Amino acid sequence: MSSRKGLVVDRGGALCAELHALELQDWDFQVVPSLDAARRTLAAGSASVGLVVFDSVSSWLEREIEALIAHHDIEWIALLGQGLLRSGAVPASTLRLFHDFHSMPLDRERLQFSLGHAYGKVQFCSRESEPPQVGGRYGMTGTSPKMLQLYRQLDKVVAVDAPVLIGGESGSGKELVAHAIHQHSARAHGPFIAMNCGAIAPSLIHSELFGYERGAFTGATQRKVGNIEAASGGVLFLDEIGDLPLDLQASLLRFLQEKMITRVGSTERVKVNVRVIAATHVDLARAVADGRFRQDLYYRLNVLHLHVPPLRERREDIPRLAEAVFADNRHQKSSQVKGFSSEAVRTMVDYPWPGNVRELVNRVQQAMIMSEHKFITAADLGLPSAEGEVVAPTLEELRASVEREVIETSLRKYRNNVSETARQLGISRVTLYRMIDRLKIIL
Numbered sequence: 372m373s374s375r376k377g378l379v380v381d382r383g384g385a386l387c388a389e390l391h392a393l394e395l396q397d398w399d400f401q402v403v404p405s406l407d408a409a410r411r412t413l414a415a416g417s418a419s420v421g422l423v424v425f426d427s428v429s430s431w432l433e434r435e436i437e438a439l440i441a442h443h444d445i446e447w448i449a450l451l452g453q454g455l456l457r458s459g460a461v462p463a464s465t466l467r468l469f470h471d472f473h474s475m476p477l478d479r480e481r482l483q484f485s486l487g488h489a490y491g492k493v494q495f496c497s498r499e500s501e502p503p504q505v506g507g508r509y510g511m512t513g514t515s516p517k518m519l520q521l522y523r524q525l526d527k528v529v530a531v532d533a534p535v536l537i538g539g540e541s542g543s544g545k546e547l548v549a550h551a552i553h554q555h556s557a558r559a560h561g562p563f564i565a566m567n568c569g570a571i572a573p574s575l576i577h578s579e580l581f582g583y584e585r586g587a588f589t590g591a592t593q594r595k596v597g598n599i600e601a602a603s604g605g606v607l608f609l610d611e612i613g614d615l616p617l618d619l620q621a622s623l624l625r626f627l628q629e630k631m632i633t634r635v636g637s638t639e640r641v642k643v644n645v646r647v648i649a650a651t652h653v654d655l656a657r658a659v660a661d662g663r664f665r666q667d668l669y670y671r672l673n674v675l676h677l678h679v680p681p682l683r684e685r686r687e688d689i690p691r692l693a694e695a696v697f698a699d700n701r702h703q704k705s706s707q708v709k710g711f712s713s714e715a716v717r718t719m720v721d722y723p724w725p726g727n728v729r730e731l732v733n734r735v736q737q738a739m740i741m742s743e744h745k746f747i748t749a750a751d752l753g754l755p756s757a758e759g760e761v762v763a764p765t766l767e768e769l770r771a772s773v774e775r776e777v778i779e780t781s782l783r784k785y786r787n788n789v790s791e792t793a794r795q796l797g798i799s800r801v802t803l804y805r806m807i808d809r810l811k812i813i814l
């Protein structure tokens with residue numbers, strides 16, 4: 372019974388007859404004469420493995436093949452006309468795009484195995500490439516002990532309505548934490564207004580916070596509601612609170628004590644109900660000790676304190692974070708990019724990330740657009756490889772490592788039942804035993 376669908380791209384039709392004559396078990400092949408036809412067939416979608424026939428030196432341009440392979444999540448096998456491999460007519464860079472390659476005359480058993488292998492890999496990887504589970508809570512990625520501790524603290528913070536001070540390095544996720552508190556608290560239906568105290572000219576902060584009446588000063592052509600009032604019923608997030616000038620610290624303290632504001636140019640006092648969440652990347656206690664931040668305001672803001680750990684203190688979260696960023700930005704990546712090389716992942720885990728998660732997001736987004744590789748490298752991320760000069764593996768080594776991975780996975784799946792594993796991979800038990808022996812797989 373033919374159950375596995377394969378696509379054969381054969382411009383001249385040279386190898387088709389030979390392929391059919393092999394009567395490969397379990398396989399049903401559709402033959403198309405051009406890459407456009409291949410694309411159309413693949414869009415309709417049932418093939419798991421594609422075979423591209425190279426019957427002469429000028430069969431296909433490398434970039435055409437690359438574009439085809441990059442766009443479809445199936446495995447590809449190259450079938451090479453006699454002598455093409457030895458003559459070097461098909462460049463190694465083209466062959467590297469393929470899962471495997473076979474030269475004429477075709478060896479039935481080897482091709483049968485290769486197809487089963489590619490099929491198994493597609494099945495396995497399609498399960499793996501499900502969008503990664505976020506793995507964390509509160510819309511955050513991370514299951515490291517430090518993040519788990521943060522989630523436990525958040526469980527308590529969202530249940531009450533007191534002010535919160537969030538500390539942590541720049542880019543570590545303080546604003547994300549503030550959003551999480553808002554979204555999981557009783558104020559979720561109210562507004563979330565964010566204001567960066569470090570990004571606004573000191574002369575404007577007062578009116579930004581408290582608003583003004585028409586005619587309050589030159590240029591005040593109409594009344595403006597300030598951020599405190601705009602956050603009424605919700606949350607006011609004050610980022611970089613350490614940058615708030617001392618006179619404004621006094622005004623903010625007064626508001627926190629009285630829950631009333633007065634717009635600039637008005638005498639009317641307006642009652643406002645907001646929860647203030649402040650964030651700082653500087654040590655505010657030190658700023659208090661240095662006289663740069665009011666102690667009474669510090670205590671008012673620091674009723675509940677959260678610390679977001681820097682990324683280098685939760686390295687185990689890095690691969691997951693990178694995958695989550697990749698999944699979120701899938702729609703705007705370069706078409707051939709399929710994921711991260713293991714070298715890139717190891718380099719990311721070792722890198723100190725001075726800009727924390729923001730830096731990771733930026734580097735991954737940039738690499739996804741700019742990379743010219745199938746798997747993003749450390750260099751694509753602009754990071755020095757943690758592994759020094761890496762010697763590229765040969766095709767033979769690559770093939771052996773993929774074979775080992777697929778066979779070990781299938782053996783695990785079928786609890787080391789060799790007959791069942793061989794059947795699933797589409798090879799005989801004898802072949803499987805031979806491969807287990809060659810690849811030194813321990814049963």
Ligand SMILES: Nc1ncnc2c1ncn2[C@@H]1O[C@H](COP(=O)(O)OP(=O)(O)OP(=O)(O)O)[C@@H](O)[C@H]1O
Nearest residue numbers: 511512513540541542543544545546547652728729
């Ligand atoms: N645990 C996380 N999971 C997923 N994304 C995260 C996580 N932490 C941070 N990010 C992302 O990293 C970026 C920076 O986060 P955020 O703006 O919250 O940092 P910050 O500490 O407030 O930075 P700054 O101090 O510069 O204001 C955002 O894109 C945010 O979504």
